Amino acid sequence: xxxxxxxxxxxxxxxxxxxxxxxxxxxxxxxxxxxxxxxxxxxxxxxxxxxxxxxxxxxxxxxxxxxxxxxxxxxxxxxxxxxxxxxxxxxxxxxxxxxxxxxxxxxxxxxxxxxxxxxxxxxxxxxxxxxxxxxxxxxxxxxxxxxxxxxxxxxxxxxxxxxxxxxxxxxxxxxxxxxxxxxxxxxxxxxxxxxxxxxxxxxxxxxxxxxxxxxxxxxxxxxxxxxxxxxxxxxxxxxxxxxxxxxxxxxxxxxxxxxxxxxxxxxxxxxxxxxxxxxxxxxxxxxxxxxxxxxxxxxxxxxxxxxxxxxxxxxxxxxxxxxxxxxxxxxxxxxxxxxxxxxxxxxxxxxxxxxxxxxxxxxxxxxxxxxxxxxxxxxxxxxxxxxxxxxxxxxxxxxxxxxxxxxxxxxxxxxxxxxxxxxxxxxxxxxxxxxxxxxxxxxxxxxxxxxx
Numbered sequence: 001x002x003x004x005x006x007x008x009x010x011x012x013x014x015x016x017x018x019x020x021x022x023x024x025x026x027x028x029x030x031x032x033x034x035x036x037x038x039x040x041x042x043x044x045x046x047x048x049x050x051x052x053x054x055x056x057x058x059x060x061x062x063x064x065x066x067x068x069x070x071x072x073x074x075x076x077x078x079x080x081x082x083x084x085x086x087x088x089x090x091x092x093x094x095x096x097x098x099x100x101x102x103x104x105x106x107x108x109x110x111x112x113x114x115x116x117x118x119x120x121x122x123x124x125x126x127x128x129x130x131x132x133x134x135x136x137x138x139x140x141x142x143x144x145x146x147x148x149x150x151x152x153x154x155x156x157x158x159x160x161x162x163x164x165x166x167x168x169x170x171x172x173x174x175x176x177x178x179x180x181x182x183x184x185x186x187x188x189x190x191x192x193x194x195x196x197x198x199x200x201x202x203x204x205x206x207x208x209x210x211x212x213x214x215x216x217x218x219x220x221x222x223x224x225x226x227x228x229x230x231x232x233x234x235x236x237x238x239x240x241x242x243x244x245x246x247x248x249x250x251x252x253x254x255x256x257x258x259x260x261x262x263x264x265x266x267x268x269x270x271x272x273x274x275x276x277x278x279x280x281x282x283x284x285x286x287x288x289x290x291x292x293x294x295x296x297x298x299x300x301x302x303x304x305x306x307x308x309x310x311x312x313x314x315x316x317x318x319x320x321x322x323x324x325x326x327x328x329x330x331x332x333x334x335x336x337x338x339x340x341x342x343x344x345x346x347x348x349x350x351x352x353x354x355x356x357x358x359x360x361x362x363x364x365x366x367x368x369x370x371x372x373x374x375x376x377x378x379x380x381x382x383x384x385x386x387x388x389x390x391x392x393x394x395x396x397x398x399x400x401x402x403x404x405x406x407x408x409x410x411x412x413x414x415x416x417x418x419x420x421x422x423x424x425x426x427x428x429x430x431x432x433x434x435x436x437x438x439x440x441x442x443x444x445x446x447x448x449x450x451x452x
Contacts, residue, residue, distance in 0.1 A: 038253050039230075041294070042211075042238045044134060045256060045334075046382050048080035049372045050242075052338045054304055055085060055115050056099065057349050060356050064111075064120040068127060075131045077342065077365055078372025081240070082128055083214050085304060086138045087111050087121060091145020094168075094182045097352025102138070103216060104145040104182045108200035118208070125209050134211040136240060137204055141197055142220045143169050143183040150196075151184065157193040159185040188222050197225070198232045205236045212240035218255065219245035226254035242298065248291045257296035257334060262288070264300060267327070268311070270418055271320040277401050277418050281392060284331070294385040299328035300336035307338060307348055314346040320439040322367060323416050329371040330414045330443065332390055332405070334383050342368050370451055378445065380405040380412045388412070393430050399423055402431060411446040 051074060059066035064087075074082070089107045090100040099114070111118050125135045144150060150157055151166065158166045169180040186193055204210045212233075218226065226241075230253065233239045243255040250258050266283050269275035291297065300306075301324050302313055313321050329335040340349070343359040375381050380388035388405030395402055399419035405412050417423045417436040425434040436442065443451040 039251055039256055039294075040234075040238070041256050041296070041384060042240050044080070045240050045296070046384065046386060047376050048134075048334060048383065049078055049329075049375055050081040050083055050298070050334055050336045051079040052083045052303055052336060053085065054339055054349065054357075055087065056102070057355055057357050058339055062114065062354065062356070064116040064124050068120075068124050071124075071127055071131055071133070073362075073365075075133060077369045078376060079337070080133060081211075082133055082135045083242070083336075084135065084137055086140060086216075087115055088140075089113065091147050091182060093146040096182050097350075099352055099354065101182055101352060103140050103143075105140050106145045106148050108197075109203050122208050129209070134240070136212040136214055136242065137210050138216060139201060139213040140216045141186070141225075142217050143180070143185045145182065146184055154190075154192065154196075157187055157190050157196075159187045188225055194225050194228065198229050201229055202232060202236060205233055205239060211237075212242070212256075214242040214244065215255070216244050218243035218250060219247060223249060223252065223254065226250075227252075230254045246289075248289050248295070251292050251295040257298050258291075260297040260299055260333060263297075263331075264306065267301065267324045268316050271317045271324060277399055280401060280418070284390060285392065296383050297333040298336050299331055299333040300338070301325050301328055302338040302341055302345070303336060304338065304349075304351075307340075307345070308351045309348075312346055312348050313341060313344075315348075319420065322364075323418070323439040323441050325368070326371065326414065326416060326441045326443065329375060330381060330405070330412065331403075332383075332387055335371070335375065337368060374412070374443065374445075374451065378410050378412050380407040380410045382407065395425065395428065395431070397423065397425060400425060400434075400436070404430075409446070413444045414441070416441045 053067060055064065055067055056062045058070070086102040086105060088105045089110050089112050090102065091104040091106045092100070095104070111121055128135050155166065161167045166184050169183050169185045171178045188194060201213065215221075215226070230239075230241060241255045242257045243250040244259060246259050246261045262283060266275065266280055270277070270280055301317060301321060306316070310316070317324055338345070340357040342362050342365045343357060344363045345357060349355050349357070386407075388407040388410070391404045391406070393402040393404060393413070399417060400415060400423050401418050402413065402415040413430070415431060415434065415436070417438060417440045420438040422435060422437050425431055427433060434442070441452075
């Protein structure tokens with residue numbers, strides 16, 4: 001479940017999204033000073049690209065086995081980390097829609113039979129590793145389905161209302177009240193719950209050899225739990241953890257990477273003409289929160305939540321999509337590609353029903369391949385503190401945005417036209433003479449390579 005995955009019965013759009021993401025972390029975390037750089041990133045994450053897999057919609061079959069056939073294609077495209085949306089059995093009680101939400105987990109140590117069997121997942125992980133890719137699982141630690149065995153076996157592990165009743169996950173009051181009616185919230189004041197949850201996560205690392213987790217609404221779960229979980233998992237093997245949250249505190253001893261929610265919102269605003277170049281520059285130069293130097297931020301133009309609940313690529317970006325994909329791939333941070341985007345995904349995928357992706361012969365596959373090849377080959381684009389810092393190039397132009405990243409002898413220069421009209425520069429000391437089509441872009445490297 002996610003704050004951006006709103007109930008079908010409630011208000012959609014920005015109001016509830018903003019309200020949900022403004023739900024405070026515990027007060028101590030909200031006021032916490034800049035956390036130290038105390039997460040040891042696995043080496044394979046340093047120049048990695050992450051790719052989100054929606055198994056239900058990825059193929060007509062919607063199975064792990066059917067998805068596995070795409071592994072060679074994804075490797076060739078430059079994908080390094082496969083993030084699988086939850087693979088667990090889905091709750092039946094209070095289920096939403098026909099198939100239910102992936103985030104209403106009924107069993108933490110089993111595979112959804114709609115997707116296949118445990119053996120299929122083990123085989124997928126083994127095949128991905130054989131190709132040099134890693135696999136992380138989506139993990140829902142904040143809540144379970146109503147019919148998870150813990151509800152009857154460990155009622156003390158759940159939050160309760162004033163009447164002592166387990167109740168749906170609920171946010172806000174009055175007209176802004178939101179209920180996730182298919183799930184119930186876990187109570188992390190209970191030591192037994194913490195131990196059981198860490199053991200469940202450990203199972204997948206130990207028994208299936210997964211390489212980490214993307215952790216759903218991570219900020220709603222106490223940070224001490226995440227630190228304990230990280231330590232326990234790293235004792236099995238070093239893992240990679242992505243938090244669906246965007247506060248610096250998440251990097252304090254637990255997570256490698258957090259969502260850059262703010263940048264995504266800026267991208268959309270500029271694409272729609274509701275903001276200009278100056279808003280992007282200000283966001284990058286004067287971030288509202290200070291992150292550790294080696295914290296990874298996830299940059300993207302889509303994920304499962306934004307696609308299903310906010311806008312498809314066509315709605316959010318239209319002809320500007322490639323311009324913002326270039327920025328997501330080259331600004332400091334790790335780029336995410338949502339499965340289907342390389343196929344020109346132009347619709348909002350249904351969340352609780354079957355709605356297969358139409359791949360259309362992968363019209364953007366080569367575009368993303370070139371971006372990811374650049375990411376892999378250039379030390380300046382390394383993730384975290386080892387990459388080149390962002391240096392914005394002053395152009396004196398209202399819509400052309402340019403920056404450089406330099407590390408040792410390597411340098412990458414990016415310029416993007418943030419408008420639908422052709423724009424030009426003449427005799428610029430860094431960029432020289434330049435003309436870009438509407439939403440056009442150019443990437444050059446110190447060795448003279450140039451894209452497109």
